[in-house]
Amino acid sequence: MPLTSTRFRLINLKNLIILLAFFVAFITLANGFFANYQVQRNQLLKHTLETNHAYTQKLAAATNNFIEAALQQLAYTAKIVEKNLDNQSLLTAEAERLHQQTSSFNSVAIVNKEGIALAASPNTLGILGGKLVSAGVLETLAAKKPLVSTPYLSTVGNLLVLISSPIFDASGNYLGYVGGTIYLKEKSILNDLLGKHFHRDGSYIYVVDQNKQIIYHPNPKRVGSYIENNEAINSVIKNISGSAQVTNSLGVEMLAGFSPITTTNWGVVAQRPVTATLSSLDDLMKRVVYRTLPLALFTFFIIWLLANYISRPLRQLATTAKEMDSPSAHSNLAKVESWYFESKELKQAMLKGLGLLNTQISQLKEDAATDPLTGVFNRRSLQLLLKQLEQKGIPFSVLAVDIDHFKKVNDTFGHAAGDKALIELTKMMRQISREEDLVARTGGEEFLLILPNTTTSSAQAIAERLRKLVAQTQIDPVGSIQVSIGIATLSAKGGSSDEVLNQADEALYQAKRLGRNRCEVYTP
Numbered sequence: 001m002p003l004t005s006t007r008f009r010l011i012n013l014k015n016l017i018i019l020l021a022f023f024v025a026f027i028t029l030a031n032g033f034f035a036n037y038q039v040q041r042n043q044l045l046k047h048t049l050e051t052n053h054a055y056t057q058k059l060a061a062a063t064n065n066f067i068e069a070a071l072q073q074l075a076y077t078a079k080i081v082e083k084n085l086d087n088q089s090l091l092t093a094e095a096e097r098l099h100q101q102t103s104s105f106n107s108v109a110i111v112n113k114e115g116i117a118l119a120a121s122p123n124t125l126g127i128l129g130g131k132l133v134s135a136g137v138l139e140t141l142a143a144k145k146p147l148v149s150t151p152y153l154s155t156v157g158n159l160l161v162l163i164s165s166p167i168f169d170a171s172g173n174y175l176g177y178v179g180g181t182i183y184l185k186e187k188s189i190l191n192d193l194l195g196k197h198f199h200r201d202g203s204y205i206y207v208v209d210q211n212k213q214i215i216y217h218p219n220p221k222r223v224g225s226y227i228e229n230n231e232a233i234n235s236v237i238k239n240i241s242g243s244a245q246v247t248n249s250l251g252v253e254m255l256a257g258f259s260p261i262t263t264t265n266w267g268v269v270a271q272r273p274v275t276a277t278l279s280s281l282d283d284l285m286k287r288v289v290y291r292t293l294p295l296a297l298f299t300f301f302i303i304w305l306l307a308n309y310i311s312r313p314l315r316q317l318a319t320t321a322k323e324m325d326s327p328s329a330h331s332n333l334a335k336v337e338s339w340y341f342e343s344k345e346l347k348q349a350m351l352k353g354l355g356l357l358n359t360q361i362s363q364l365k366e367d368a369a370t371d372p373l374t375g376v377f378n379r380r381s382l383q384l385l386l387k388q389l390e391q392k393g394i395p396f397s398v399l400a401v402d403i404d405h406f407k408k409v410n411d412t413f414g415h416a417a418g419d420k421a422l423i424e425l426t427k428m429m430r431q432i433s434r435e436e437d438l439v440a441r442t443g444g445e446e447f448l449l450i451l452p453n454t455t456t457s458s459a460q461a462i463a464e465r466l467r468k469l470v471a472q473t474q475i476d477p478v479g480s481i482q483v484s485i486g487i488a489t490l491s492a493k494g495g496s497s498d499e500v501l502n503q504a505d506e507a508l509y510q511a512k513r514l515g516r517n518r519c520e521v522y523t524p
Helices: 002-009 014-080 089-101 136-141 189-195 231-236 273-323 329-336 339-368 379-391 406-413 415-431 455-471 497-513
Strands: 107-112 117-121 161-167 174-185 204-208 212-214 244-249 253-261 266-273 396-403 439-440 446-452 483-492 519-521
Touching: 014 089, 014 174, 014 189, 014 244, 089 107, 089 439, 117 497, 136 161, 136 174, 136 379, 161 446, 174 231, 189 204, 189 439, 204 497, 231 244, 231 253, 231 266, 231 406, 253 273, 266 273, 266 497, 339 396, 379 439, 379 446, 379 497, 396 406, 396 497, 406 415, 415 439, 415 446, 439 483, 446 455, 455 483, 455 519, 483 497, 497 519
Parallel strands: 483 519
Antiparallel strands: 107 117, 107 174, 161 174, 204 212, 204 266, 244 253, 253 266, 396 446, 396 483, 439 446
């Protein structure tokens, strides 16, 4: 008998209700946080990879422009001295001019075909009149054409590259070259060009040559070393541009973008640690937890009170069960019959309690379904809404909207101004749309406006009104922007949302081909 009584006290309905409610609430909340974290994490990693790739493309283009300009400077000097190799004063003056006129080269030399230095700047080099036998000089003399040499050690121990332009006489005979050097471990134009892009959050840029040798690195000690087993470097030296998640030589997970420098067969790599990329998301999730915790604790307290209240009729039922032989047992049991109603009320109370938490989870899911910059739907959530319209058989028209020459806006006014232009465009799209219409951002400067129960002609009128409104609206500091719009309609007779989106895209491309700042309706 004591054993049975102990078991009864351990299996308490109040405790079971509390444990079940806490467990369901915790699992629901944890699942919501985890799902939202994974979505945001993948978006952050993808955005960082795309940003680093675009960044290296700009740096590679800038380096290509510098190399081409340097070769043009050298070719100009070679043209001047080709008929005056015996005029020492002219050679010296040209070497001095080429060295001092720009900051392109650490040193300049005019060398004949035997490798003899005819002129040099600065004068402290001590090579004038001597025969040069370094690897870069021999490579240049053998090439007899404009060349950026393989990195090599000079006679005084400097790691450098030699950029040269050949000298020919009127008959096309090779006479030597005019060359400028760039020191790789000392201050140079290459360091100035790339060094200002170094970041303090662990991200950095480095450049390798075709042999996987580092020729620029924010840490000068790394210059001259070789890198193996790196996916980004293996790709960029094959003239491939792209991005990848890699592990660097220190074992740190990096998000790398890479682009080739075509004039020299070099490659530039920009990479950022995964931990630095995700740190902002981790902080965001912590703030969400801190703000949700008080409400969760308050909800659990309410559940505890309800569990005590609901368990009281069960204790009365247990007491009555022991008194089945009592004359009042029937009336007592009749009173406890409301237990089933109370059970139903308990379920509703728990749902109300958890409803507060579900509101928070719904808000997190809504954030994952919208574009963080403009607040409109993103592509993923839009596809779900379109499927609902398709399943209900509701016809709709699609406006595919794209800002004309948006890259020029970013390049001219900066990304902050470009973001402002995107936000203003979404405001104008909402301004001309109805409450049931859907606005979504599907790409960088690409948007969709979904118009349920709208014919093609009505959609075309709305598109034209939007186009004119955008063109007439001034956005500080950008001024006015223009958009191209593609229009397609899904009728009630059939078709799919994917098909009508593709048709709107085709109409948009047609508007682009026909001159931009116009609206085009899809025609098969």
